[in-house]
Amino acid sequence: MKIAEIAVLANGMICNPSMNLEREVNGACGADLMSDVLASVQPEAVLLTGLCNPQVVRTAHMADVRAIVFVRGKQPPPETIKLASKEGIPLIVSPYGLYELCGRLFQAGLASLEGSLPADCYSCEE
Amino acid sequence: MLTDANAKGITRVEELAYDLRINRVMSRGLQYLTPDTRMIDALELFRTNRISGAPVLDDGKLLGIVSMEDLIRALCDFEQYAVVGRYMSRHVLTVRESDPVIEAIQLFTKTGVGRLPVVDDNDKVVGMITKGDITRGVLNALQNDIQEEEMRRYRASHxxxxxxxxxxxxxxxxxxxxxxxxxxxxxxxxxxxxxxxxxxxxxxxxxxxxxxxxxxxxxxxxxxxxxxxxxxxxxxxxxxxxxxxxxxxxxxxxxxxxxxxxxxxxxxxxxxxxxxxxxxxxxxxxxxxxxxxxxxxxxxxxxxxxxxxxxxxxxxxxxxxxxx
Missing domain, CATH: 3.30.565.10 (Histidine kinase-like ATPase, C-terminal domain)
Structure with missing residues (x-):
């Protein structure tokens, strides 16, 4: 799916319109914990998050994330936008909450690029 | 003035308009007319050099500019043998060769003229600049940017x-x-x-x-x-x-x-x-x-x-x- 199509589905505003919105992303990942993003996301994803600080862009750069969507209408500060433009990462602000946006994009056919854990590596035991 | 708030939308092309100097993109090999040239000879100069305007200089001093529109006016008056001094546009705007390209872009947008004489620090005309020159100049600079990055990669990868x-x-x-x-x-x-x-x-x-x-x-x-x-x-x-x-x-x-x-x-x-x-x-x-x-x-x-x-x-x- 093209980044421009995601922006439309997210009912979003693009913070740095000079970025290439024709690039394809292979799926999405939703997280507010940057380590979760680094731990799980596959390359060429769009990241959906509620965090707006420049570290989100750094994380995206490291994890080969192609675009970031901020949920619940959160406006990223200028330093975030500046950094994203430098790294060539489009930023989109969506009015939807994280769950709602994940649902809408998933329903539109955008796959999950969050690697799930195999059943034997987690437990609830103390 | 450029503020942080509007700086965010700036593209590399816009940045180049501020970085590039006019003398990097203007056309040199200046073709000019003198006040006593006839309009018909101006037409010939335009045709042979494939240009659509030229400055009128008298002993190096800029008197005016003759464009296609001025030529058409003269032809409508059946005055193709009149001297360019009669039909040239006076009050010519100029840009300085050391100015950034954005100066010329702003003048083009504000005044609607198609070409501007470029002067040096002594107000001597050294060239002409058109929107086409700017487009070409910016494309060349972008091309250089790309080559530089490729060169860097090439050098580093070896x-x-x-x-x-x-x-x-x-x-x-x-x-x-x-x-x-x-x-x-x-x-x-x-x-x-x-x-x-x-x-x-x-x-x-x-x-x-x-x-x-x-x-x-x-x-x-x-x-x-x-x-x-x-x-x-x-x-x-x-x-x-x-x-x-x-x-x-x-x-x-x-x-x-x-x-x-x-x-x-x-x-x-x-x-x-x-x-x-x-x-x-x-x-x-x-x-x-x-x-x-x-x-x-x-x-x-x-x-x-x-x-x-x-x-x-x-x-x-x-x-x-x-x-x-």
Missing amino acids: LFEDIVSDRTSLILRYTIKARDFTRGGHASANIKRALVRLGATPQIARRCGIAVYEAEINLIIHTLHGGTLRVQIDPKRILMNTVDDGPGIPDIDMAMQPGYSTATEEVRAMGFGAGMGLVNMQRCVDRLKLESMPGQGTRLEMEIQLSPAESFREGKTSEKEDSA
């Missing part, structure tokens, strides 16, 4: 081949300040960029990038005075390590547990301190060693081994040359 030694390593060192969240990840971004330029595969650049990023963030979050991040790039492996002087980790086994974190609420609000940092590093590297003494400091060492397909190509050492 670094290990071009330098002949028995053992070549490239060492990158970064000083990381404690609590410096704004610049956090800056070093890692540069490391990843360097690896890409050196010709590392995207997978290696990503693994190394994630590992050093988590390590860099740890120095920022947890240390008393920051620390150093050092990356040694060998043809067949990448070594990454960090050193700091405290406070040290009391229980390393505990620290390695997924989800175990000592980060403050403030740090967590920024999306860090989820207790996954060391786990992530371990996942990305082939070897991880963490040594720490409470009250003294922590030393982290990581290594990524490069398969033959991932290795940086080496130059031949004298020995290998002999046998070749």
